[in-house]
Amino acid sequence: MGKGPFSNRRTISRRRLKKLPQSALESAAADSVPSPNNAVATVSPNNTGVNNSISAMIAAGASSKPKKKAGGARLWMRFDRFGQSELIECDKSTIIKRVSIPARDLRILGPVFSHSSNILAREKAMVVNLEFIKAIVTAEEILLLDPLRQEVLPFVDQLRQQLAHKTPPPIQGGSQMSVQENEMQLSTGRQWLPVPEAAEGLQCELPFEFQVLEIALEVVCTYLDSSVADLERDAYPVLDELAINVSTKNLEHVRSLKSHLTRLLARVQKVRDEIEHLLDDNEDMAHLYLTRKWIQSQQSEAILGTTASNSIVTAAPHLRRFSSNRSASLMSSNCLDDQDVEDLEMLLEAYFMQLDGTRNKILSVREYIDDTEDYVNIQLDNQRNELIQLQLILTIASFAITVEILIAGIFSMNIPCELYNVNGVFNIFVGAITAASFLLFVLVLGYARWKKLIS
Numbered sequence: 001m002g003k004g005p006f007s008n009r010r011t012i013s014r015r016r017l018k019k020l021p022q023s024a025l026e027s028a029a030a031d032s033v034p035s036p037n038n039a040v041a042t043v044s045p046n047n048t049g050v051n052n053s054i055s056a057m058i059a060a061g062a063s064s065k066p067k068k069k070a071g072g073a074r075l076w077m078r079f080d081r082f083g084q085s086e087l088i089e090c091d092k093s094t095i096i097k098r099v100s101i102p103a104r105d106l107r108i109l110g111p112v113f114s115h116s117s118n119i120l121a122r123e124k125a126m127v128v129n130l131e132f133i134k135a136i137v138t139a140e141e142i143l144l145l146d147p148l149r150q151e152v153l154p155f156v157d158q159l160r161q162q163l164a165h166k167t168p169p170p171i172q173g174g175s176q177m178s179v180q181e182n183e184m185q186l187s188t189g190r191q192w193l194p195v196p197e198a199a200e201g202l203q204c205e206l207p208f209e210f211q212v213l214e215i216a217l218e219v220v221c222t223y224l225d226s227s228v229a230d231l232e233r234d235a236y237p238v239l240d241e242l243a244i245n246v247s248t249k250n251l252e253h254v255r256s257l258k259s260h261l262t263r264l265l266a267r268v269q270k271v272r273d274e275i276e277h278l279l280d281d282n283e284d285m286a287h288l289y290l291t292r293k294w295i296q297s298q299q300s301e302a303i304l305g306t307t308a309s310n311s312i313v314t315a316a317p318h319l320r321r322f323s324s325n326r327s328a329s330l331m332s333s334n335c336l337d338d339q340d341v342e343d344l345e346m347l348l349e350a351y352f353m354q355l356d357g358t359r360n361k362i363l364s365v366r367e368y369i370d371d372t373e374d375y376v377n378i379q380l381d382n383q384r385n386e387l388i389q390l391q392l393i394l395t396i397a398s399f400a401i402t403v404e405i406l407i408a409g410i411f412s413m414n415i416p417c418e419l420y421n422v423n424g425v426f427n428i429f430v431g432a433i434t435a436a437s438f439l440l441f442v443l444v445l446g447y448a449r450w451k452k453l454i455s
Helices: 003-019 022-030 051-063 066-071 092-099 103-108 153-163 175-183 208-244 248-280 282-287 289-308 316-335 343-412 425-450
Strands: 041-043 075-081 083-090 117-121 126-130 132-138 141-145
Touching: 003 132, 022 075, 022 092, 075 153, 083 092, 083 153, 092 103, 092 141, 103 117, 103 126, 117 248, 126 208, 132 175, 132 208, 153 175, 208 248, 208 289, 282 343, 343 425
Parallel strands: none
Antiparallel strands: 041 083, 075 083, 075 141, 117 126, 126 132, 132 141
């Protein structure tokens, strides 16, 4: 062999290894982890030992590349369609490869959008961000972010209760084509049905992604209803106390109550607007049918495989092909209408009405707060009017007394006057000017009443 080309190739390979040592080591470490989905660490959760599992998982992650993995890895809980769950710790790149979503969808699930509400349909997944529930749902599994939060635990319990009654199908040996046929066929008299809902029939229950969406909406609506109930329980006594006694303490309570009401109304409005947006667009609702798209892809693969086998086999497979074509026609005619969104529409309408009722409760509390504020303002205006009337009466009295003092001041000057020589004129003079001042006060007060300045 010549040295030239082979020596150049060895030099180039050595240079590449020197340039990218970290990426090669990271990929090798990721492949060496015993996880079916290239996760960083996987722990099977138990109801009694969750903390021990998490500590063991963190210790295992710390033993291999702790600084690199601790930066972007986050805790997720995986549920399959049969209720089996596990705790996994994955980074962004692993999640993106697993569920085939763009990186911007993971930012929606981040802490910046903690109280936003989004339901996004992607090619193979549905991104659900409803209040504290942040999950990625596919046709076969759900990945729940931060499953150990106090608000998320009811959602986890509901998932376990709703999905626990299902049992996984028996694993049969055979080729890949037989596994796909077992997934696409229900063995009841060789009748072909569109599974994965074949165990109970597609007409009896919703697809897996809609079951998860229904549980999420139920938990969120229940949480918002309980928050509104707590708000009502705290609001009415405080408002009644404010109507009786207008004080700084009561006003501060009403101010904090009103700010809490405004935040709660905004959260309910976001969820309601997101559901309303989906109800207004049938195309977006059709994209949320992940099981339907999964069945269609399985149909396409089965039809392509059947066509390829028919080009080789001549006689016996014709009956099989007839059966597969019959099953495809049944599935396409009965259940796989791309424009049929009636199930999802009914589901969303039910929770839309519930959220609308919750919103009406909040609006009724806000109206009661506005009515109480109007009543308090009327009380304050009445008191202000009474103070103005009192001030007007005192002003009229001051005017009359000032006139009397003016007359007395004039006669107190050291000037010659014949009245000074009259005996007993002082009492007569003081009584006269006092009566005149009182008469002036009565006349001015009567004029003010006549002009309705004083009630």
